[in-house]
Amino acid sequence: MKEDFENFERRFKERLHTLFYNEGNINSLSLERGLPGNIWEGIMETIPLSVAIPEKFGGRGLSVKECLSVLSAASYESLPLSLTFGINIALFLEPLAKYGHPKIQERIFKRFLKEKAMGGLMITEPDYGSDALNMRTSFNSREDGFAINGKKHWQGLTGMADFWIVAAREQLKDGDLGRDIAFFITEQSSPGQQIEVEYYFNNLGLYMIPYGMNAIDIFVPENQKLQSESTGIKMMLDILHRSRMQFPGMGLGFIRRMLDEALAYCNQRKVAGQSLFFLDSVKYQLSRIESSYAICSGMCARSAVISSINADLSSCGLEANIMKALVTDLMQESSQIALQLQGSSGYKIDNIAGRGIVDSRPFQIFEGSNEMLYTQIAEIMIKKMKKMQQETFFQFLSGFPLTEKIAGQFKELLDFSIKDTLLQRQLITLGKIIARVVSLQYVYNMTLKGFRNDLYDNCCKHMMMDIKSLLSNLTDFNNSMPVEDYTSQSAWSDFI
Structure with missing residues (x-):
């Protein structure tokens, strides 16, 4: 049994x-x-x-x-x-x-x-990071299988995994590569399928996981090609969206550990005869981590309902991007707060908060940088607004299933029209706002089943504060541009 x-x-x-x-x-x-x-x-x-x-x-x-x-x-x-x-x-x-x-x-x-055994996925290439659709790794069909050639890098478990799923594009007769993507399973112990590690990267954190540059020149049998239900691109989106919906699982334990460590330290650390916990600013910072814990819990509950392998997640980019981007931002913030509260102790390399800052940082980068994902979130929502012919952002949120239950408490803040043309920096800000409103409803839905109301109430306060701050960047944004030739006439010693 x-x-x-x-x-x-x-x-x-x-x-x-x-x-x-x-x-x-x-x-x-x-x-x-x-x-x-x-x-x-x-x-x-x-x-x-x-x-x-x-x-x-x-x-x-x-x-x-x-x-x-x-x-x-x-x-x-x-x-x-x-x-x-x-x-x-x-x-x-x-x-x-x-x-x-x-x-x-x-x-x-x-x-x-x-x-x-262990396995991983190879998509990312040296010259085509998030631009997976233009990858150069190619495959050729043969009578009894597929020959695959190319380079992949920054795959977690490089040189350690026993199996890989490798993404490639078909090489056409004219030498160009096809638009679609196919995936192949490789087995390191099988002759002709070994992927060579050219060298390992000296990654800044996540020491437990090897990363490096991989050279691919292999042949796999026909039955080791993944069987797409439609196109390979849709299969890739289904895989990546399901993966992003599992980020809350990794985030929850991490955020909870940051919270437990911070609470324990603040309760035992004495300042002027009383524990650090009783300082007002400390209570605020601890409540920020608790808010992250609640948000992440809501994401886990939502993911558990919608992301089984029986579901087609290829069109679920909105929620997948929200979960990945926001939870990884909250992971980084929680570790920063935990380190700050522990003072010099947190800055030791063997302190879990210090390690947490370095180890959680790449989560904001891999599987799509958060800036890119927030941009996509905003673009998806704007497209939905236009399709439904909604005049204001609040009006749309009030009728959108992922936000309709809590939109009312944001009416004064979000009752505005969205311009047709927004700069990317504005789209990123809008994406962050959307992510917070959607995620807050995840938490609200849990309260209907018995989740703590005090955690939800505090979460509402922090999300409201975040959205107010983000709105100022959306409506009165900083339009500064980099000065490429900045060294000309900028040496301070010339102006004494």
Whole structure:
């Protein structure tokens, strides 16, 4: 019988705690490149990735709730560990379960369950970061499979994963590349499928995860091509949107850890005879992290409902982008606050808040930089407004399913018309406003089921404050431009 998830999760948490605090030291482990073999073995003994494997293959059944819970439990102890699981779950196991050929699924899933295998996804290229549609990695069809050639970089688990899903475009007879994208599973242990690591990057944080430059010159059998239900581009969007909807799982445990660390420090630290907790500015900063915790919790609840592999998420860019962009901003803010509250102690390299700043920072960059995602959020909403012929932003939000329940409390702030032409800096600001209103309704929906009203009320106050600040940037924005030849007539010593 399948183990009750509460017992599964408890065993996983206890094993992590033992490995990181008894058998090893998480503070020193987080500063090493990779993890010692015995630590990895101990972690994988709990078979955490079974949550992302279908029941018919011996897994726990791909429950989004369970996947998010495992990611959260891992990120409470180690954000890089959670990201490692996130890569495996969202960027390999779920795509394999949904799009993989039946003849290869059982063998690969068995290796994950029995041999502690790992997998990842290769999309990003040296000259085409977020511009995936113009990637240069190509494939040629042959009688018995596909030859794939190209370069990929910044893939998490570089040189460590046993399997990869590689994105490529078909090379046409005239030498050009086709517009669509195809995905292929590669197996490092199979002859002719080994992806060569040219060199590793000395990444600033996330030391546990290797990154580098990969050279691809491989051949894979025909049944290792993912089977698209329509176009490869739609499949890619479905995969990436589902991955972005799992960011709240990684974010929740991390934010909760920042909150617990900050609360513990502020309660024990004495200033003028009383604990730091009683200072008004400290209470405000702690409430900011609590607000982030509530927002992230709402995102997890929403993701658990809408992001199973049975759903087509290719057209769900709005919510996927909101979850990824806002939660990663909140992760960075929470770690900054936690460090600031701990003063000089937080600035030690082995302090979890200090590490958290560095480790959470790339989350705002990979899988689409947040500036790009906020821009897309705004563009999607403006397009919807025009289609529905809504005159004001508030009028639209009042009738939009993702915001209609809470839009009323923002009437005075958001009752304005949106111009046809906005600068990108304005679109980014508008995207941030939209993300906060939509996410606040996620939290509100939880209160209808018993979530704490005091956490929701505080969350409302912070979202209201954020939106007021953002509106000033939207309507009275800074239009400054860079001065390229800034060194001319700008040396201070010439003006004494």
